[in-house]
Amino acid sequence: MYYVRLVPDDTHIPFMRGRYAGLITSAVLSIASIILFFYPGLNYGTDFRGGIAIEIRTPGPADFPALRGDLGQLNMGQVQLQQFGSTRDVLIRVERQAGDDTAQQKAADVVKQNLAEKFPGTEVRGVEAVGASVSDELFRNGMTALGLAILAMLAYISFRFEWQFGLGAVITLVLDVTKTVGFFAVTGMQFNLTAVAAILTIMGYSINDKVVVYDRVRENLRVYKKMALRELIDLSINETLNRTLGTSLATFLATIPLAIFGGEALQEFALVMLFGIVIGTSSSIFIAAPILLFLGEHKLRRGQTREAPAPVAPAAGKGT
Amino acid sequence: MLYFSKWKIWGIIAVCVAAILFTIPNFLSKATLSGLPGWVPQRQINLGLDLRGGSYLLLEIDTAAVIRDRLDTATDAARTALRTANIGYTELAGADRSVTVHLRDAGQADAALTALGDIGSRTAAGQPEFKVDSAADGKITLTLTDASLTDRIGKAVEQSIEIVRRRIDETGVNEPQIARQGADRILVQLPGVQDPDRIKRLLGQTAKMTFRLLDPNGDAVGGKAPPGSEILQGYARAGTNGAAPRYVVRRKVEVDGADLTDARAATNSQSAEWVVSFEFNSSGARRFAQVTQQNVGRPFAIVLDDKVLSAPVIREPITGGRGQISGNFTAQSANDLAVLLRAGALPAPLQVIEERSVGPDLGADSIRAGILSCLVGLVLVATYMIIGYGIFGLFADLAVIVNLFMTLAALSLLQATLTLPGIAGILLMLGMSVDANILINERIREETRRGRTPFAAMEAGFKRAFSTILDSNLTTLIKMIILFLLGSGTVKGFAVTISLGIIISLFTATVLVRLMMVTWLRRRRPAMLPV
Numbered sequence: 001m002y003y004v005r006l007v008p009d010d011t012h013i014p015f016m017r018g019r020y021a022g023l024i025t026s027a028v029l030s031i032a033s034i035i036l037f038f039y040p041g042l043n044y045g046t047d048f049r050g051g052i053a054i055e056i057r058t059p060g061p062a063d064f065p066a067l068r069g070d071l072g073q074l075n076m077g078q079v080q081l082q083q084f085g086s087t088r089d090v091l092i093r094v095e096r097q098a099g100d101d102t103a104q105q106k107a108a109d110v111v112k113q114n115l116a117e118k119f120p121g122t123e124v125r126g127v128e129a130v131g132a133s134v135s136d137e138l139f140r141n142g143m144t145a146l147g148l149a150i151l152a153m154l155a156y157i158s159f160r161f162e163w164q165f166g167l168g169a170v171i172t173l174v175l176d177v178t179k180t181v182g183f184f185a186v187t188g189m190q191f192n193l194t195a196v197a198a199i200l201t202i203m204g205y206s207i208n209d210k211v212v213v214y215d216r217v218r219e220n221l222r223v224y225k226k227m228a229l230r231e232l233i234d235l236s237i238n239e240t241l242n243r244t245l246g247t248s249l250a251t252f253l254a255t256i257p258l259a260i261f262g263g264e265a266l267q268e269f270a271l272v273m274l275f276g277i278v279i280g281t282s283s284s285i286f287i288a289a290p291i292l293l294f295l296g297e298h299k300l301r302r303g304q305t306r307e308a309p310a311p312v313a314p315a316a317g318k319g320t
Numbered sequence: 321m322l323y324f325s326k327w328k329i330w331g332i333i334a335v336c337v338a339a340i341l342f343t344i345p346n347f348l349s350k351a352t353l354s355g356l357p358g359w360v361p362q363r364q365i366n367l368g369l370d371l372r373g374g375s376y377l378l379l380e381i382d383t384a385a386v387i388r389d390r391l392d393t394a395t396d397a398a399r400t401a402l403r404t405a406n407i408g409y410t411e412l413a414g415a416d417r418s419v420t421v422h423l424r425d426a427g428q429a430d431a432a433l434t435a436l437g438d439i440g441s442r443t444a445a446g447q448p449e450f451k452v453d454s455a456a457d458g459k460i461t462l463t464l465t466d467a468s469l470t471d472r473i474g475k476a477v478e479q480s481i482e483i484v485r486r487r488i489d490e491t492g493v494n495e496p497q498i499a500r501q502g503a504d505r506i507l508v509q510l511p512g513v514q515d516p517d518r519i520k521r522l523l524g525q526t527a528k529m530t531f532r533l534l535d536p537n538g539d540a541v542g543g544k545a546p547p548g549s550e551i552l553q554g555y556a557r558a559g560t561n562g563a564a565p566r567y568v569v570r571r572k573v574e575v576d577g578a579d580l581t582d583a584r585a586a587t588n589s590q591s592a593e594w595v596v597s598f599e600f601n602s603s604g605a606r607r608f609a610q611v612t613q614q615n616v617g618r619p620f621a622i623v624l625d626d627k628v629l630s631a632p633v634i635r636e637p638i639t640g641g642r643g644q645i646s647g648n649f650t651a652q653s654a655n656d657l658a659v660l661l662r663a664g665a666l667p668a669p670l671q672v673i674e675e676r677s678v679g680p681d682l683g684a685d686s687i688r689a690g691i692l693s694c695l696v697g698l699v700l701v702a703t704y705m706i707i708g709y710g711i712f713g714l715f716a717d718l719a720v721i722v723n724l725f726m727t728l729a730a731l732s733l734l735q736a737t738l739t740l741p742g743i744a745g746i747l748l749m750l751g752m753s754v755d756a757n758i759l760i761n762e763r764i765r766e767e768t769r770r771g772r773t774p775f776a777a778m779e780a781g782f783k784r785a786f787s788t789i790l791d792s793n794l795t796t797l798i799k800m801i802i803l804f805l806l807g808s809g810t811v812k813g814f815a816v817t818i819s820l821g822i823i824i825s826l827f828t829a830t831v832l833v834r835l836m837m838v839t840w841l842r843r844r845r846p847a848m849l850p851v
Contacts, residue, residue: 003707003708003709003710003851004707004708005708006708009769055682057681100671101380101671101672101673101674102671102672102673104675105520105672105675108675109517123679123681124514124515124679125678125679125681125682126676126677126678126679126682127675127676127677128675128676128677129672129674129675129676130673130674130675131673131674133380133673134378134673134674138808141806141807141808142806142807144806145802145803145805145806145807148802148806149798149799149802152798152799152802153795153798156794156795156798157795160791193807193808193809193811194741194811194814196803196807196811197741197803197807197811197814197815200799200800200802200803201748201796201799201818203799204795204796204799204800205752205796207792207795207796208752208755208791208792208795208796211788211791211792211795212759212788212792215787215788215791219784239766240762242762243758243759243762246708246758246762247755247758247759249704250701250704250705250751250754250755250758251748251751251752251755252751253697253700253701253704253751254697254700254701254747254748254750254751255697255747255748255751256696256697256700257692257693257694257696257697257700257747258693258697258744258747260693260696261689261692261693261696262689262690262693262744263685263686263689263740265370265686265740265741266689266690266693266740266741266743266744269741269744270744273748
């Protein structure tokens with residue numbers, strides 16, 4: 001029987017030849033992302049910045065200029081209008097109002113009242129009003145979650161593999177996460193709690209991918225005792241190529257419908273996930289593997305004696 | 321690894337059937353469910369407010385007010401204690417977190433300390449409420465300890481939850497959820513409430529009602545009040561178009577709102593105005609009768625949260641323990657006040673610091689979008705698996721469907737809340753679950769190409785892939801636990817569904833798929849594995 005393969009079975013692509021190109025491209029993209037993070041910065045959602053978000057549905061197609069003009073003269077600072085879904089659905093976002101936490105409540109009431117008076121028939125479908133103390137706390141927790149996750153990964157991979165693997169995986173992870181943050185900056189998507197959930201999921205996903213390649217490297221280290229590390233890493237990547245790409249494609253396919261049908265809340269989440277899957281997959285090959293090569297060039301080969309002897313000699317020999 | 325004993329096979333099948341059984345209630349209406357016999361599982365998944373529509377309010381208790389209240393009463397108690405003990409003092413005041421007093425004669429410090437020793441209560445742990453410091457110049461400071469503050473705020477929060485619950489129950493909201501969050505916050509979830517304005521208004525008032533006498537000696541306009549009295553605002557009368565009147569009101573509370581047993585909105589038979597009629601309990605009625613008897617012809621004030629609702633003149637003693645408050649009410653505001661008085665006063669003001677409301681339409685749209693995405697995602701992933709791995713891909717697809725049922729069953733059993741991000745989690749979990757099978761199938765394929773027999777290749781495939789699968793699942797699980805602990809609201813739902821799905825996939829993607837593959841292998845005995 002014959003099934004569709006993503007790549008042929010016996011590839012011999014010398015990935016490590018492109019190790020500098022891969023690392024430099026990644027570093028440039030990540031540095032650009034960090035610059036974008038500070039300037040122009042992220043579009044923080046109500047979760048993290050406080051303020052108001054009101055979702056409305058107008059009776060006919062929404063009259064944006066009129067809405068903008070009307071809400072602009074309420075003196076509430078920056079008011080963003082965003083269309084999503086149909087032409088009747090509008091998301092109104094108002095920046096955080098000065099004053100204590102109740103100021104957001106009052107402002108939300110003013111906007112709702114104003115809409116009811118000036119645009120009769122408008123249906124308020126959802127309201128979010130978040131005060132400063134809550135948003136500060138949510139932001140702190142979100143950042144703590146990201147930091148803890150990176151530390152936990154460093155610990156876990158170092159525990160399961162040698163430290164070179166752990167460090168390699170975490171450096172790659174940091175590069176992946178910075179690029180994802182850059183993606184938020186470039187697209188202007190809202191950075192909120194859901195975004196943190198997306199980044200955490202991407203981190204999990206990216207690590208899974210690294211584990212597949214690293215597992216094979218570790219296995220091959222035991223099997224091919226004489227092979228140079230560079231050659232061995234290339235072999236391992238080629239051997240697992242169908243896995244790396246296959247698992248990514250499966251998750252990619254599962255996420256696509258969310259990006260299409262998921263509605264305002266999940267669409268952005270899904271797009272970030274799709275971006276993250278591509279980044280996470282490519283970084284397994286082009287970033288995590290080269291870093292392992294640099295970190296382990298002389299060290300990993302020495303450690304072989306304390307491992308158990310090769311459990312299975314490959315039946316078909318080198319290069320399968 | 322390839323051998324399954326009889327009981328193990330039946331065990332696996334039983335788990336799958338049970339999962340489907342426990343999922344069924346979610347497809348039936350509540351009414352149909354209650355008509356079924358008792359052995360049928362009844363638990364349904366809790367839908368989050370973002371899916372079923374409703375309001376989520378986070379309230380914060382004004383801890384400064386709690387402390388201020390305590391210091392006020394402590395200051396009064398200190399004054400009484402020092403006077404009783406005949407100790408001269410100046411500058412008795414409560415501020416920040418402590419009460420301070422200067423003794424005229426520093427030599428009386430010991431006597432003063434004894435007199436002041438009784439004003440504090442004890443914390444739950446039996447520690448004194450105040451830390452007492454005395455300086456050589458006769459200055460004594462009583463400071464609330466951290467433990468007693470935590471105690472007091474905790475009590476205030478517990479009391480507030482009770483009052484909040486009563487107020488919300490009065491509005492007829494179904495299944496409200498009210499819970500303490502952190503040290504000084506209360507989380508209120510109101511399913512089905514799209515516009516929580518009325519509830520916010522009801523919760524935004526302390527509703528501390530007092531009946532006090534007006535002070536004839538003060539000058540309300542000039543803003544001068546004699547000691548023991550204060551100037552309070554009233555409400556502008558409708559139609560007068562003027563400023564709100566001001567009253568000079570004695571601080572002494574004659575009768576407290578806590579003594580009310582009932583309050584109802586009603587219309588006055590003569591003026592057709594909306595009023596709130598109330599009824600005192602026996603001790604309140606006695607006090608009220610006494611006060612009105614002694615003060616016929618004088619005005620008294622009904623004060624709600626430091627504003628004068630009305631200040632009628634007492635025409636005759638009121639001995640029945642019943643009365644009416646007229647205060648320029650509408651039907652709505654009279655009803656609201658009646659609700660507040662029935663439910664009782666909050667120990668301290670509450671502020672809404674976070675609100676998230678979702679209309680039922682939007683929630684229904686989200687459910688539709690979620691189900692559609694899941695179905696399309698399932699079809700895409702399933703097709704990909706069959707194209708890539710044939711019959712083994714089909715086995716993986718069956719396992720994913722079982723996984724979906726088991727996740728829904730687990731959510732129903734645990735009574736966990738399914739949110740919109742939770743639906744996204746289910747979808748992602750579909751993708752991650754087949755990842756395990758891709759790893760297994762690729763490994764089997766590799767072993768087959770190395771010339772292994774079908775049985776040996778399959779054995780090696782499961783064995784070798786397992787540590788990779790375990791690693792990747794555990795790393796994701798760690799992240800989801802972090803997200804669950806630090807995330808809030810609907811995002812927690814995402815962590816819950818992914819975590820459940822991952823744990824379940826260890827069973828479905830490895831054990832269940834292995835059973836299917838082995839059974840197939842035994843029946844067909846192919847010379848080569850179809851991977």
